[in-house]
Amino acid sequence: MLGGSLLSGEVWRTRDFAYEPVEARYYRKLDGERVQCLLCPHECVVASGRRGHCQVRENRDGTYFSLIYGRIAAFHNDPIEKKPLYHFMPGSLAFSLATAGCNVNCKFCQNWELAQRRPEDLPFVLYRPEEVSIRALEWRSSSIAFTYNEPTVYTEFIVEAAAEARSRGVKTVLISNGYINEKPLGDLCEVVDAYKIDLKAFTESYYREVVNGRLSSVLDTLIRLRERKIWTEIVYLIVPTLNDDPKSLEQMATWIRNNLGDDVPLHFSRFYPKYKLKNLPPTPITALEKARNLCLDAGLHYVYIGNVPGHEGENTYCPQCHKMLIQRLGYRIIKNHIQNGRCLHCGNEIAGVWQSF
Ligand code: SF4
Incomplete structure (x- = not known):
């Protein structure tokens, strides 16, 4: 995860470099x-x-x-499906970058080498805000993804980089835990195009004991994104025995449907033992399937299974005619039957951001 290949003129800096905060x-x-x-x-x-x-x-x-304005510790050109964003320019590339740091401390952190580190612990490349979109265009990326660590902690840089990107026709997406106050979120909403929010559980006790945050604040963010009409997808990492209780999953599905609508994509992702939760097994595929079926039964239209390549839960189906619209294999698009934002079979409008360049 750390690093990325440099273009000419870019240099990896170490802690000896005189960084100006x-x-x-x-x-x-x-x-x-x-x-x-x-x-x-x-x-x-x-x-x-x-x-x-x-x-x-x-x-x-x-x-x-x-201490991390423009201090980029990792960058790669990823498929947008890797974020995962399934209803946002499918098949396109996202220039993905990260700094050090995070404002919560999930015991299962999948990117702890970046997120749970201090800036001086990592080599970095210095970027000015406009350089991010210039690099994205050079790499033929349709969007910039602030990802891997928590983007909230370098909001100042993202607001400026996203404004530069918009002026160049490049979109911006944030892969976030949603733990952010209203004012900075409002500033981001002025310039970004999509959010993926990790909803880590639907109980305050899990947020307190496993995440070090508050569920209510994340739900506030989801509602604010809805009000600001920012395209949002939700990811829920199922950690065996800790957040797979059917009752709370059902409550979550009902809350999403009532507060955000039935068109918000929800991705159930498979947990692999990492960081401080190495004692638990990977999520059984049956648990992912049960969660998906429960949320489809609760009325959500687009419920996915992630980290299980080849599973039918990776595909998009039309909520009206139930035919397959997008067939995926891992991060690859095999078939796409959405045209001009509509189902090619029955003409039903499919929620999402579909155009690319
Ligand atoms: S309030 Fe949040 S962003 Fe600010 S210093 Fe504390 S953890 Fe970091």
Whole structure:
């Protein structure tokens, strides 16, 4: 996951490089040179010389700084299906990049080498906001994906890079835990095109004990994205015995249908033992199938199974005529029967963002 191949002129920097941090945008000053970060619901109060919980924002003599503005620790050109976004320009490429840091601490973190590290622990390439979309165009990527670690922690950079991308006709997607306050989310919604939100469970106790966050804040984000008409897909990683209770899955499906609508794609993803949860087995495929059937029965139109290549749950079916619309194999599109946003068989409108360049 770390790294990426360089273009000429790009250089990997190490901790010896004199990196200049950039003043953070979302904070307020308190007495005694303390600051309070207002970027995410943790709202850390940080003394001078200390960092916030995410380890990428630092108080220097009463001024708060981002330590990861443009400090890119990994980049790759990925299929958009890898994010996963299934209803957003299928078959296109997303120039995908990451920094260090995250504002939560999932015990199963699948990208802990980036997300649970301090900036100085990783080599990096320095990007200016406009360089991200220039690089995306060079790589023939239709979009830029801020992914692998939590994009919220470098919102300042993303807002500027996404505005530059829009001016060049490149779309921007965020792969996020949704743990962000209303004001920075609103600034992002002005310039980004799609969000994938990890809904990690549907109980506060799981968020408290396994994630170190709050479910209610993530649900607020989902509703705000809906209100702002930002295309959103949801991923739910099923961790055996911890968040696979049918009752809470049913409650989640009902909540999604009532608050976001039945057209929001929901992806059930397979867990593999990683980081601090190596004691649990991979998710049984039957558990993914049960969860999918339960949510389809609850009225959601597009429910997928991820991390199981070749499974029929990877495909998109028309909710009206039930014929297959997009056949996938892993990250590849085998067939696509959506034309101008409609089912080629019956003409039903299919929710999503379908045009590419
Ligand atoms: S973004 Fe980081 S510093 Fe700011 S409130 Fe969240 S965890 Fe704390």
